[in-house]
Amino acid sequence: MEHAETPLAVAVDLGGTRFRVGLVGRQGDLIAHTVYPTDAAAGPDVILARIADAILHAIASAPAGARPVGVGIVAPGPVDPWRGVIYQAPNLPGWEDLPLADRLAALCHLPVRAGNDANLAALGEHRFGAGRGVSHMIYFTVSTGVGGGIIVDDHLLLGARGVAGEPGHMTIELHGRRCNCGNYGCLETLASGTAIAHEAAEALAAGRPSVLGGPGATPTAAEVNAAAEAGDPLAVELMETAARAMGVGVVNLLHLFDPRMVVIGGGVSRSGERWWRALRAEVERRAMPIYLQGLQIVPAALRDDAGLYGAAAMVL
Amino acid sequence: MEHAETPLAVAVDLGGTRFRVGLVGRQGDLIAHTVYPTDAAAGPDVILARIADAILHAIASAPAGARPVGVGIVAPGPVDPWRGVIYQAPNLPGWEDLPLADRLAALCHLPVRAGNDANLAALGEHRFGAGRGVSHMIYFTVSTGVGGGIIVDDHLLLGARGVAGEPGHMTIELHGRRCNCGNYGCLETLASGTAIAHEAAEALAAGRPSVLGGPGATPTAAEVNAAAEAGDPLAVELMETAARAMGVGVVNLLHLFDPRMVVIGGGVSRSGERWWRALRAEVERRAMPIYLQGLQIVPAALRDDAGLYGAAAMVL
Numbered sequence A, B: 001m002e003h004a005e006t007p008l009a010v011a012v013d014l015g016g017t018r019f020r021v022g023l024v025g026r027q028g029d030l031i032a033h034t035v036y037p038t039d040a041a042a043g044p045d046v047i048l049a050r051i052a053d054a055i056l057h058a059i060a061s062a063p064a065g066a067r068p069v070g071v072g073i074v075a076p077g078p079v080d081p082w083r084g085v086i087y088q089a090p091n092l093p094g095w096e097d098l099p100l101a102d103r104l105a106a107l108c109h110l111p112v113r114a115g116n117d118a119n120l121a122a123l124g125e126h127r128f129g130a131g132r133g134v135s136h137m138i139y140f141t142v143s144t145g146v147g148g149g150i151i152v153d154d155h156l157l158l159g160a161r162g163v164a165g166e167p168g169h170m171t172i173e174l175h176g177r178r179c180n181c182g183n184y185g186c187l188e189t190l191a192s193g194t195a196i197a198h199e200a201a202e203a204l205a206a207g208r209p210s211v212l213g214g215p216g217a218t219p220t221a222a223e224v225n226a227a228a229e230a231g232d233p234l235a236v237e238l239m240e241t242a243a244r245a246m247g248v249g250v251v252n253l254l255h256l257f258d259p260r261m262v263v264i265g266g267g268v269s270r271s272g273e274r275w276w277r278a279l280r281a282e283v284e285r286r287a288m289p290i291y292l293q294g295l296q297i298v299p300a301a302l303r304d305d306a307g308l309y310g311a312a313a314m315v316l
Helices: A040-060 A100-108 A117-128 A193-205 A221-229 A233-257 A273-286 A303-315 B040-060 B100-108 B117-128 B193-205 B221-229 B233-257 B273-286 B303-315
Strands: A006-014 A018-025 A030-037 A066-075 A085-088 A096-098 A112-116 A137-142 A146-152 A261-265 A296-299 B006-014 B018-025 B030-037 B066-075 B085-088 B096-098 B112-116 B137-142 B146-152 B261-265 B296-299
Touching (some): A006 A040, A006 A303, A030 A040, A066 A117, A112 A117, A117 A137, A117 A261, A193 A221, A221 A233, A233 A261, A233 B233, A273 A296, B018 B040, B040 B100, B066 B117, B066 B303, B112 B117, B112 B303, B117 B137, B117 B303, B193 B233, B221 B233, B233 B273, B273 B296
Parallel strands (some): A137 A261, B066 B112, B137 B261
Antiparallel strands (some): A006 A018, A085 A096, B006 B018, B085 B096
C-alpha cells in the first residue's frame, strides 16, 4: 500500500517587472515562493519559457510525497477565465489575445488556469484568508486604483464575458471627474490612492495650508496618510473624504449583493484606524438596516499574496 | 396506460388593494387569471383564507389533465425567500414576520414559495419573457421607485439574507438628495417617476416656463412625459435627465455583473423612444467597451404580469 500523495498547486503571479512562483497546499500553506525578474522587453516566448522553467524548478523542490495538480496564474490584465487567454497586458508589450494557459500547459505538462488579479485576490481571501466559509463575500483592493471581486454562493462571480467585478468603475458621483476607464465619477476617482494624491495636489494648489507643502507640491497618498496620522487638518480631511467615498461604494454593493462580509485590502486600506472609522461610519449612515445584520467589514488577511492564493484555489 | 399530466403552477400576486391568482404552465401559458379585492383592514387571517379559497377555485377550474404542483406568491414587502416569511408589508397592517408560505400551505395543501416583487419579475422575464435563455441578465423596473432583480448563471441572486438586488438604492450622486430608504443620491431619487415629478415641481417653482404649468404646479411623471412628447423643452430636459441617470445605473451594473442583457420594465420605461435613446446614449458614453460586446438593452416583455410569471417559475 502506497502513501497518499499531498496535492499541491503551483501559483504564479505575473507582473510587468517581476513574476512570483509558489507552491500552495490545500490548507493554504504557501510552501515555496520565489521572485524572478520579468524582463518585459524580451517578449512573450522568452518570458513564457522562463515561467515554465521556474514552475518546473518549484515542482522539483516540492517536498517528498507532494503531487502538483495544476498551475494557476494571475494574469497582468483582463483575461478570459474559461480559455485562459489574456486580452491585453498594459505592462507587457506584445501580449495581446495570448493563449496564456494553453502555451504554459504545453511547456510544463500540467493543467493551467488564468484569472485577473483582483478577482483572484477575492478568491484567495475566500478560500484561505479573511472570508473562509463565507458564502457571500465582497472583496475590495484599494491602492493605485480600486479593484475587487465578488463571491456569490461560494463562487467567484465571472459574468457573461468573464469580466464581472469592477466595483472601482461604478459611478458614485454623477457629474464627477473622468476616470481612466472612460466613465465619470467612478469610485476609483474618489477613493483610490491616486485620487487622494490628486485631491491633495488640488487643495495645495488652491492655497490650503498644510505640512504637505505649498502650491505646486504633489504628495503621495502615503505622505497624505502620514500627515493625517500626525494631525494635519487638511490631510485628515483628505483621508476621511476618501474613506467615506469607499463607504459609499461598500453600501452600493451591500444593496446589490447582500453579502455577509466585506474584505478590504490594498495599500490605502493599511492607512490606519481613522480611515476604517470614517468608512464604517459612512456605511452605517447610508445602508438599509437589514444589510447590516451580522455584517463584517474586515481587513484582508493575505496582503500581497492574496492573488497567489487565489491562483492556487483555481486548481486545488 | 394513463395520460401524462400537465404540471401547472398557481401564481398569486398579493397587493395592498387587490390580489391576483393565475394558473401558469411550463411553457409560460397564463391559463386563468382572476382579480380579487384584498381588504387590507380585514387582517392576515381573513385575507389568507380568501387567498386559499381563490387558489382552490383556480385549481378547480384547471383544464382536465392539469396537475397543480405548487403555489408561488409575490409578497407585498421584503421576504425571506427560503422560509417564505414576510418581514413586513407596508400596505398591509399587521403583516409582520408572518410565515406566509407555511400558513398558505396549511390551507391549500400544496407547497408554497414566496418572493419579493421586483426579484420575481426578474425571474419571470428570465424564464418566460425577454430574457429567456440568457444566463446573465439584469432586470430593472422603473415606476414610482426603481427596483430590480439579477440573474447570475441562470439563478436569481438572493444574497446572504435573501434581500440582494436593490439597484434603486445604489448611490450615483455622492451628495444627492435623501432617499426614502435612508441613503443619499440613490438611483431612485434621480430616475424614478417620483423623481421626475419632483424635479418638474422644482423647475416650475423656480419659474421655468413650460406647458406643465406655473409655480406651484405638481405634474405627474406621465404628464411630464406627455409634454415631452409634445415637444415642451423643460419636459424633454426632465425626461432625458432621468433617462441618463438610468443609464448610469445600467453602466454600474454592467461593470459589476457583466450581463449579456438588461431588461427594463415599469411605467417610466414605457415613456417612448426619447427616453430609451437618452438611456442608451449614456450607456455608450460611459461603459467600458468590452461590456457592450453583444449586449442587449430591451424592454420587458411581460409588463404587469412579470411577477406572476416569476412566482410560477419558483415552483415549476
